[in-house]
Amino acid sequence: MNLLLAELSIKNFAIIEALTTSFQKGLTVLTGETGAGKSVIIDAISLLVGGRGSTEFVRHGEEKAEIEGLFLIEKGHPCYEKASQFGIDIEEGMVVLQRILYKTGKSVCRINGKLVTISILREIGSTLVDIHSQHEHQDLMNEQKHLHLLDQFGGQEIQQALQEYRTIYDEFEKTLFTLKRLNQNEQEMAQRLDLLKFQANEIQEANLNLHEDEQLEEEKRKLANFERLYESLQLTYDTLRGENKALDWLSLAMNHIQEAAELDRQLDSESETISNSYYALEDLSVSLRNLLDSMEYDPQRLDFIEERLNTIYRLKRKYGKTIEDILEYASKIEEEIEEIENRESHIHQLLKQKDSLEKDLEIEGKNLSILRKKAAKTLTESIHRELKELFMEKTIFEVKFERNDFKKDGIDQVEFYLSTNPGEPLKPLSKVASGGELSRIMLALKSIFSKHQGVTSIIFDEVDTGVSGRVAQAIGEKIFKVAYHSQVLCISHLPQVAAMADHHMYITKKVEKNRTKTFLQELNDTDRMKEIARMISGAEITEVTEKHAKEMIEMAEKIKFAYK
Numbered sequence: 001m002n003l004l005l006a007e008l009s010i011k012n013f014a015i016i017e018a019l020t021t022s023f024q025k026g027l028t029v030l031t032g033e034t035g036a037g038k039s040v041i042i043d044a045i046s047l048l049v050g051g052r053g054s055t056e057f058v059r060h061g062e063e064k065a066e067i068e069g070l071f072l073i074e075k076g077h078p079c080y081e082k083a084s085q086f087g088i089d090i091e092e093g094m095v096v097l098q099r100i101l102y103k104t105g106k107s108v109c110r111i112n113g114k115l116v117t118i119s120i121l122r123e124i125g126s127t128l129v130d131i132h133s134q135h136e137h138q139d140l141m142n143e144q145k146h147l148h149l150l151d152q153f154g155g156q157e158i159q160q161a162l163q164e165y166r167t168i169y170d171e172f173e174k175t176l177f178t179l180k181r182l183n184q185n186e187q188e189m190a191q192r193l194d195l196l197k198f199q200a201n202e203i204q205e206a207n208l209n210l211h212e213d214e215q216l217e218e219e220k221r222k223l224a225n226f227e228r229l230y231e232s233l234q235l236t237y238d239t240l241r242g243e244n245k246a247l248d249w250l251s252l253a254m255n256h257i258q259e260a261a262e263l264d265r266q267l268d269s270e271s272e273t274i275s276n277s278y279y280a281l282e283d284l285s286v287s288l289r290n291l292l293d294s295m296e297y298d299p300q301r302l303d304f305i306e307e308r309l310n311t312i313y314r315l316k317r318k319y320g321k322t323i324e325d326i327l328e329y330a331s332k333i334e335e336e337i338e339e340i341e342n343r344e345s346h347i348h349q350l351l352k353q354k355d356s357l358e359k360d361l362e363i364e365g366k367n368l369s370i371l372r373k374k375a376a377k378t379l380t381e382s383i384h385r386e387l388k389e390l391f392m393e394k395t396i397f398e399v400k401f402e403r404n405d406f407k408k409d410g411i412d413q414v415e416f417y418l419s420t421n422p423g424e425p426l427k428p429l430s431k432v433a434s435g436g437e438l439s440r441i442m443l444a445l446k447s448i449f450s451k452h453q454g455v456t457s458i459i460f461d462e463v464d465t466g467v468s469g470r471v472a473q474a475i476g477e478k479i480f481k482v483a484y485h486s487q488v489l490c491i492s493h494l495p496q497v498a499a500m501a502d503h504h505m506y507i508t509k510k511v512e513k514n515r516t517k518t519f520l521q522e523l524n525d526t527d528r529m530k531e532i533a534r535m536i537s538g539a540e541i542t543e544v545t546e547k548h549a550k551e552m553i554e555m556a557e558k559i560k561f562a563y564k
């Protein structure tokens with residue numbers, strides 16, 4: 001799939017002076033010594049997609065920090081819909097985000113070259129990147145998003161049922177709005193009726209016709225420039241008619257070419273062209289003469305047009321930009337006048353309609369709820385399998401349903417609950433304690449939802465903290481599986497995770513001219529083995545740790561091959 005953060009450019013951001021790197025599909029692991037700048041890169045990406053900025057991010061001694069990212073997406077990606085809402089064009093599946101942060105605190109955001117607010121950048125960015133760290137859980141930790149995630153997991157069947165429900169719900173909302181309006185107090189309704197009748201009468205008295213303003217503007221232009229128009233037409237006529245004028249010379253040319261054509265039949269075409277031109281211009285001159293004879297300056301007509309146009313412009317200011325808008329508004333208020341004048345009858349009819357729609361909503365809402373509960377059961381089974389693979393087989397996951405009033409998304413209120421130890425009660429996912437346990441829970445959920453969320457890139461920032469041994473190996477395999485469906489960038493201190501990488505990048509920092517700089521390079525096979533050996537030993541690299549690193553990489557390749 002062509003969904004990824006393809007290129008990232010960072011300039012004067014924290015300890016990074018200048019860094020440009022390309023990323024590829026699959027799992028990219030970033031490793032390096034503590035303090036080398038791994039998390040700084042994630043901070044830069046977070047800022048790029050609308051994260052909170054700080055002047056402390058601007059490199060010391062510089063005026064501004066600049067971050068730019070190129071994302072490649074496919075048709076149908078959620079980013080297209082978001083971008084269209086804000087008038088942003090996406091060409092050839094490329095989205096370029098740019099964020100400039102000045103040391104004064106000012107922030108400039110651009111998407112595909114268009115200036116946008118931080119909130120728009122955040123909305124677009126949320127469709128492209130999902131950053132998960134020990135402290136940031138985004139949609140999965142937000143109970144308001146759980147219903148949407150469940151619907152995504154449920155697929156087309158739920159989406160179709162939801163659409164059928166929403167069609168009825170929209171009609172239900174309109175009915176409630178009309179009822180509320182008609183149930184206003186008598187005084188307000190009487191005042192409203194007087195206003196509407198005044199407006200309707202004002203528009204009716206104007207007796208407007210479609211495109212009338214355009215025709216009047218054209219006529220006004222002619223009358224206002226009558227002298228120039230008459231003079232230009234007269235000169236045109238005089239140029240064609242008269243002694244030694246255009247038609248005289250063209251008549252002479254026609255006679256000469258006819259004589260030539262009698263001697264050379266190949267000139268028949270030229271002779272016919274000149275003859276046609278002569279007769280056409282002769283007809284035109286007659287038309288011009290008739291037009292000149294009929295032209296008459298009428299100052300009273302000009303006054304009438306200006307007065308009429310003033311009336312139309314006054315109505316446009318009040319009721320619409322065009323005559324068509326004004327007439328549509330008139331039609332709309334006539335319906336409302338009829339409703340108010342026959343208020344009791346309409347209220348009775350609307351109440352019947354409301355009752356009918358409520359019954360339909362109840363049927364569609366229950367059907368939707370049944371499908372969601374069916375999907376929730378499948379989701380629960382899937383997450384339990386994922387947790388078992390992460391050695392959390394005693395953890396219980398549950399999708400809790402509560403009945404809601406009729407709302408746009410149905411009658412269900414959904415929240416994810418967990419119990420991590422036997423005997424403990426189920427608690428909301430958002431209240432589960434953080435740490436290595438939470439990392440595994442979140443990773444299990446990511447493994448399920450990464451296939452449905454549609455984000456381009458998922459970033460794990462040290463989510464493997466607090467785990468080791470067989471759990472670390474399981475986490476490495478799980479992150480690789482998530483990367484199989486989405487591009488994943490992962491900062492890790494675990495050799496088991498690094499061994500599962502498709503691409504391994506090493507981050508270092510150096511001091512040059514008393515300034516710290518961060519560098520990023522992709523490791524080849526040899527250097528990658530040495531880096532994993534360093535991660536295993538923690539200090540000195542020995543033959544034993546190199547051998548262990550090599551075995552770890554070979555085992556990871558076998559696991560990856562079997563999965564693919």
